[in-house]
Amino acid sequence: MSEPSVTSRQSLRKSLRQARRALSADAQQRAAQALQQQLSEYLPSHTKQLAGYLASDGEISLLPTLSWCHQRGILTSLPVIHPFTGKHLLFQHFSHDTAMTRNRFNIEEPALDSTAIIELTAHDCLLMPLVGFDAKGNRLGMGGGFYDRTLAPLQQLRDGTPRPLLIGVAHDCQQVPVLPIEPWDIPLDVIITPTQCIEL
Numbered sequence: 222m223s224e225p226s227v228t229s230r231q232s233l234r235k236s237l238r239q240a241r242r243a244l245s246a247d248a249q250q251r252a253a254q255a256l257q258q259q260l261s262e263y264l265p266s267h268t269k270q271l272a273g274y275l276a277s278d279g280e281i282s283l284l285p286t287l288s289w290c291h292q293r294g295i296l297t298s299l300p301v302i303h304p305f306t307g308k309h310l311l312f313q314h315f316s317h318d319t320a321m322t323r324n325r326f327n328i329e330e331p332a333l334d335s336t337a338i339i340e341l342t343a344h345d346c347l348l349m350p351l352v353g354f355d356a357k358g359n360r361l362g363m364g365g366g367f368y369d370r371t372l373a374p375l376q377q378l379r380d381g382t383p384r385p386l387l388i389g390v391a392h393d394c395q396q397v398p399v400l401p402i403e404p405w406d407i408p409l410d411v412i413i414t415p416t417q418c419i420e421l
């Protein structure tokens with residue numbers, strides 16, 4: 222990748238992060254409710270295990286969605302930064318009594334408990350926070366490559382092997398006309414916002 226492209230990715234990331242942080246508490250709450258409504262219509266009825274995240278930095282909140290899952294007996298997990306590599310994510314079971322801690326980015330995550338780790342392929346759905354996206358489903362994340370590295374093994378699975386549905390979620394204001402595709406980008410199955418559902 223050439224230098225200008227890295228720079229434009231970084232400046233785009235900065236302005237999109239600013240845009241979502243600028244949303245009022247009221248707008249955030251409405252967006253989270255609308256997203257929950259969209260997800261409740263979209264998630265496959267067989268969903269038993271769903272990975273989410275706890276919002277930070279203006280990300281669209283999944284709290285209504287996680288509560289909705291808990292009410293229906295859908296098990297949920299949250300990403301935890303891998304304690305050894307520091308570059309991958311583990312997914313750990315999350316419920317109302319999970320002991321929490323903060324990672325190096327000050328994001329809340331479950332305190333490490335090896336007995337609570339849920340394998341990636343045991344998930345039916347994985348909700349990923351996006352910093353930016355375009356109508357073709359290209360995505361921009363926080364720039365750490367955490368999701369890309371963690372999801373890379375899914376590309377090697379044989380056809381027919383169960384794999385989670387990859388759902389990118391974002392505020393509508395995070396849409397941009399075009400994002401460049403990077404060789405390591407893992408394609409999403411769908412992007413859902415409070416007002417859109419972009420199937421890919």
Ligand SMILES: Nc1nc2c(c(=O)[nH]1)N(C=O)[C@@H](CNc1ccc(C(=O)N[C@@H](CCC(=O)O)C(=O)O)cc1)CN2
Binds near residue numbers: 280300310328365368
């Ligand atoms: N809510 C949530 N949880 C998540 C993620 C996420 O995007 N959202 N992640 C998805 O990957 C992982 C954390 N990844 C992150 C990557 C970069 C930064 C970040 O703020 N970077 C700073 C530089 C900070 C530094 O290096 O000290 C920055 O860009 O300003 C935060 C989280 C795991 N948990």
Ligand SMILES: Nc1ncnc2c1ncn2[C@@H]1O[C@H](COP(=O)(O)OP(=O)(O)OP(=O)(O)O)[C@@H](O)[C@H]1O
Binds near residue numbers: 361368406
């Ligand atoms: N499968 C992979 N193996 C090794 N490095 C990777 C892999 N995927 C991405 N990376 C590295 O991660 C860095 C960040 O990538 P990129 O800017 O695309 O992040 P992102 O997609 O915004 O982040 P995230 O995946 O955490 O949402 C890149 O420098 C890239 O080299």
